[in-house]
Amino acid sequence: MxxxxxxxxxxxxxxxxxxxxxxxxxxxxxxxxxxxMLHARxxxxxxxxxxxxxxxxxxxxxxYFAVTREDIPGKNIVKMIYEDxxxxxxxxxxxxxxxxxxxxxxxxEKVQDLLEAIEIDYEEKKPVFDFTESVVxxxxxxxxxxxxxxxxxxxxxxxxxxxYQEQAYIEPQxxxxxKEGDTTTLVGSxxxxxxxxxxxxxxxxxxxxxxxxIQAPVGGAFGGxxxxxxxxxxxxxxxxxxxxxxxxxxxxREEDMEVTTKRxxxxxxxxxxxxxxxxxxxxxxxxxxxxxxxxxxxxxxxSRGMLAVTNAYTIENVAVKGxxxxxxxxxxxxxxxxxxxQMIFSIEMFIHHIAQDLGLDTYDFRRRHLVxxxxxxxxxxxxxxxIILPEMIEKAVEMSDYHEKKKAFAESDEWKGIGMSxxxxxxxxxxxxxxxxxxxxxxxxxxxxxxxxxxxxAVDMGQGPKTTFRKLVAKVLDIPLEKVVFxxxxxxxxxxxxxxxxxxxxMVVGGLLARAAKRLGEEWEESSEQVVVEQYKQPEYIEWDxxxxxxxxxxxxxxxxxxxxxxxxxxxxxxxxxNVWSVYDLGKAIDERxxxxxxxxxxxxxxxxxxxxxxxxxxxxxxxxxxxxxxxPTAVDVPKMxxxxxxxxxxxxxxxxxxxxxxxxxxxxPAVALAIEDAIGRQIKKIPATPEYIMELIRNG
Amino acid sequence: xxxxxxxxxxxxxxVDAPLNMRFLDVLRVKKxxxxxxxxxxxxxxxxxxxxxxxxxxxxxxxxxxxxxGRDVVTIEGFKQTERFRTIQEAFVHEGAVQCGICTPGMxxxxxxxxxxxxxxxxxxxxIGLSGNLCRCTGYNMIxxxxxxxxxxxxxxx
Ligand code: FES
Ligand code: FES
Numbered sequence: 001m002x003x004x005x006x007x008x009x010x011x012x013x014x015x016x017x018x019x020x021x022x023x024x025x026x027x028x029x030x031x032x033x034x035x036x037m038l039h040a041r042x043x044x045x046x047x048x049x050x051x052x053x054x055x056x057x058x059x060x061x062x063x064y065f066a067v068t069r070e071d072i073p074g075k076n077i078v079k080m081i082y083e084d085x086x087x088x089x090x091x092x093x094x095x096x097x098x099x100x101x102x103x104x105x106x107x108x109e110k111v112q113d114l115l116e117a118i119e120i121d122y123e124e125k126k127p128v129f130d131f132t133e134s135v136v137x138x139x140x141x142x143x144x145x146x147x148x149x150x151x152x153x154x155x156x157x158x159x160x161x162x163x164y165q166e167q168a169y170i171e172p173q174x175x176x177x178x179k180e181g182d183t184t185t186l187v188g189s190x191x192x193x194x195x196x197x198x199x200x201x202x203x204x205x206x207x208x209x210x211x212x213x214i215q216a217p218v219g220g221a222f223g224g225x226x227x228x229x230x231x232x233x234x235x236x237x238x239x240x241x242x243x244x245x246x247x248x249x250x251x252x253r254e255e256d257m258e259v260t261t262k263r264x265x266x267x268x269x270x271x272x273x274x275x276x277x278x279x280x281x282x283x284x285x286x287x288x289x290x291x292x293x294x295x296x297x298x299x300x301x302x303s304r305g306m307l308a309v310t311n312a313y314t315i316e317n318v319a320v321k322g323x324x325x326x327x328x329x330x331x332x333x334x335x336x337x338x339x340x341x342q343m344i345f346s347i348e349m350f351i352h353h354i355a356q357d358l359g360l361d362t363y364d365f366r367r368r369h370l371v372x373x374x375x376x377x378x379x380x381x382x383x384x385x386x387i388i389l390p391e392m393i394e395k396a397v398e399m400s401d402y403h404e405k406k407k408a409f410a411e412s413d414e415w416k417g418i419g420m421s422x423x424x425x426x427x428x429x430x431x432x433x434x435x436x437x438x439x440x441x442x443x444x445x446x447x448x449x450x451x452x453x454x455x456x457x458a459v460d461m462g463q464g465p466k467t468t469f470r471k472l473v474a475k476v477l478d479i480p481l482e483k484v485v486f487x488x489x490x491x492x493x494x495x496x497x498x499x500x501x502x503x504x505x506x507m508v509v510g511g512l513l514a515r516a517a518k519r520l521g522e523e524w525e526e527s528s529e530q531v532v533v534e535q536y537k538q539p540e541y542i543e544w545d546x547x548x549x550x551x552x553x554x555x556x557x558x559x560x561x562x563x564x565x566x567x568x569x570x571x572x573x574x575x576x577x578x579n580v581w582s583v584y585d586l587g588k589a590i591d592e593r594x595x596x597x598x599x600x601x602x603x604x605x606x607x608x609x610x611x612x613x614x615x616x617x618x619x620x621x622x623x624x625x626x627x628x629x630x631x632x633p634t635a636v637d638v639p640k641m642x643x644x645x646x647x648x649x650x651x652x653x654x655x656x657x658x659x660x661x662x663x664x665x666x667x668x669x670p671a672v673a674l675a676i677e678d679a680i681g682r683q684i685k686k687i688p689a690t691p692e693y694i695m696e697l698i699r700n701g
Numbered sequence: 702x703x704x705x706x707x708x709x710x711x712x713x714x715x716v717d718a719p720l721n722m723r724f725l726d727v728l729r730v731k732k733x734x735x736x737x738x739x740x741x742x743x744x745x746x747x748x749x750x751x752x753x754x755x756x757x758x759x760x761x762x763x764x765x766x767x768x769x770g771r772d773v774v775t776i777e778g779f780k781q782t783e784r785f786r787t788i789q790e791a792f793v794h795e796g797a798v799q800c801g802i803c804t805p806g807m808x809x810x811x812x813x814x815x816x817x818x819x820x821x822x823x824x825x826x827x828i829g830l831s832g833n834l835c836r837c838t839g840y841n842m843i844x845x846x847x848x849x850x851x852x853x854x855x856x857x858x
Binding site for chain 1: 729730733735736737738739740741742743745746748775776777780785788789792793794796798799800801802803804805808826827828830831832833834835836837838839840841842843844
């Protein structure tokens with residue numbers, strides 16, 4: 001059977017990798033069995049802050065060995081955006097679960113027994129858990145917020161808090177490694193093959209050709225396999241230098257929940273200056289993130305959070321500050337939305353609360369402040385492209401009967417409520433990140449049988465590029481889908497097209513592929529081998545000052561509206577989600593069914609962030625260690641959802657596509673919180689809005 | 702160590718291993734049947750689900766000793782059936798697969814449900830799948846797939 005993509009590119013096709021996943025034959029990392037393979041497990045700190053005085057290993061039987069920082073040939077630092085995270089703890093430990101050494105051997109259980117026999121002496125220090133030690137701070141401003149506040153008729157100030165969220169991908173962290181001659185090869189569950197490769201090269205002090213990284217099918221990631229796998233890969237790579245046998249390093253669930261990066265808990269202060277006409281003239285904000293013990297990506301998460309400060313509204317005068325605080329807890333990191341979920345929750349609640357405090361209609365108040373094309377962003381960049389938010393809102397209102405329901409619920413004795421969020425998401429890397437740091441490159445190779453091979457480092461972790469990239473290239477070249485090949489990325493063959501993050505995969509990498517395909521089509525010579533390479537070029541008009549955080553923070557924005565209806569039990573205070581409606585502008589869907597999957601999955605994850613998923617620590621020890629304690633939604637928690645995607649093609653995206661993956665998560669938590677607030681008539685300032693919190697709000701009036 | 706005999710995907714099998722060995726490890730390591738995944742090892746996620754005498758069971762909580770004399774079907778065995786093909790086509794059609802790590806377990810859950818209730822309501826499908834976690838899809842597309850399988854597979858269950 002051959003399939004040509006004749007129709008509108010949005011029309012769904014069958015995902016190319018579904019069948020092997022349904023029958024269980026797709027080889028996930030943990031499924032890989034190699035001859036003579038050893039198993040590694042990690043010995044970890046049991047206290048939040050201490051100097052290591054002494055470590056005593058038990059007698060290791062033949063074939064078992066320990067891997068410590070002494071074995072590291074290169075740097076004992078995991079290379080990522082900010083370099084402060086040791087591969088193995090140096091003389092001190094800074095959080096419970098910090099890796100100290102690996103034990104490796106043929107029998108997994110025996111390795112575990114030996115691990116438990118390790119003795120360690122600490123000199124304990126006083127850990128820090130509160131927001132006192134700022135390690136990153138940023139600020140930016142637009143026009144003159146202080147004057148706006150001085151001249152304000154009224155000012156309003158509120159503080160919002162958000163909790164941890166665990167990615168809870170169903171496949172825990174996993175790598176298999178082996179040596180091929182001088183080359184150290186790592187096969188793993190990862191989002192960013194080149195992040196892993198670059199980190200391992202630095203730890204091993206190895207050259208380009210001495211490290212090879214291959215992506216295995218990834219059993220969910222959501223940011224959790226962005227930077228964290230670089231740490232485990234470095235450890236495993238060091239272990240591989242001590243043996244000539246393959247090694248497997250697979251986390252079990254408890255280990256994964258206790259020690260891997262999570263969404264940053266945040267505290268966001270918001271202040272608004274209001275003039276006589278009831279318009280917001282100025283906004284000040286401070287964003288505080290709990291970074292955990294090492295900075296890693298926290299600075300980038302902070303800046304992306306801050307950039308969302310005005311969300312879908314235009315405010316004339318803005319001043320924003322933010323800090324990442326170091327605490328003696330597990331390091332926090334990337335998670336779908338990357339700072340935006342915390343900020344968008346805060347601003348969406350705040351704008352409602354302002355209207356409520358002023359005695360104004362929340363819907364009219366928000367609509368009056370909506371962003372329009374040609375407006376200036378919070379960093380004084382330009383909203384260049386058409387914005388169809390008003391039409392989207394109208395659709396969402398119509399689909400959900402928002403106004404009628406709101407009225408009916410207000411009159412009802414039951415605790416029923418409806419909430420609506422408006423939101424945006426910046427697509428791709430911030431500012432000049434794509435052109436200065438990532439410098440993405442893609443390659444298309446045509447073989448003599450005229451099969452076209454896609455060579456990029458973008459990873460399919462469920463979100464579908466194995467299908468959508470093939471579809472895209474087949475459509476541009478007008479060749480059958482079967483003639484386009486896209487294997488799991490292997491750094492030996494694929495160029496660095498950048499990490500699979502930041503909703504950049506289709507817009508940026510897909511955009512380059514579409515360009516490469518167009519060129520290949522123009523230069524096409526039947527039955528001959530041809531190679532086309534494309535390199536990212538920043539559109540000329542984008543101007544960004546990294547230092548001052550001024551200008552165009554993103555090349556494009558996707559937009560969304562979520563409406564959520566809840567009912568709260570008067571007996572248990574438990575919220576139940578009754579309905580969800582949503583409308584999105586993501587430019588153009590490259591496959592509407594795959595996009596629907598992103599919408600449904602992202603919304604469910606975002607809703608649960610708003611009311612269901614509770615995680616905390618006690619003296620630095622994560623309290624929810626498994627999926628029994630950490631409750632994520634099951635099929636019975638999820639209502640039917642109706643969603644609509646409206647086309648608004650972005651000129652530089654392939655067929656007009658913009659970012660999708662994160663957009664679908666960021667608006668759900670405020671929508672559910674607003675619905676709960678509508679049901680109980682109290683302002684929600686904290687998520688997750690648990691039954692305990694709802695009860696407290698009701699009791700305290 | 703002990704010898705335990707049971708039926709595995711239609712064939713009589715004897716395994717020589719400790720009685721308390723997790724059956725998930727027996728399947729994955731001893732039998733190289735890796736379609737059963739380990740998501741939690743604690744009976745919470747359903748990624749390791751198998752059919753034991755026709756009922757869904759999490760193999761990570763099942764000791765080898767307790768399968769003695771019983772009938773085990775894994776995804777690799779179920780794959781050979783018309784029912785599997787019906788469920789597979791429905792999953793593909795509805796876009797019920799994202800990362801796929803939960804999917805074999807979901808298929809086993811669907812089979813276990815339909816075997817005992819060939820025409821489930823939406824609500825019954827949700828309850829039938831509620832022992833299996835999926836972090837990618839938000840479930841509705843999986844529910845739709847099971848629904849579709851019941852319609853397409855009229856008479857199979
Ligand atoms: S691995 Fe058995 S239920 Fe999760
Ligand atoms: S498809 Fe990824 S967990 Fe279900």
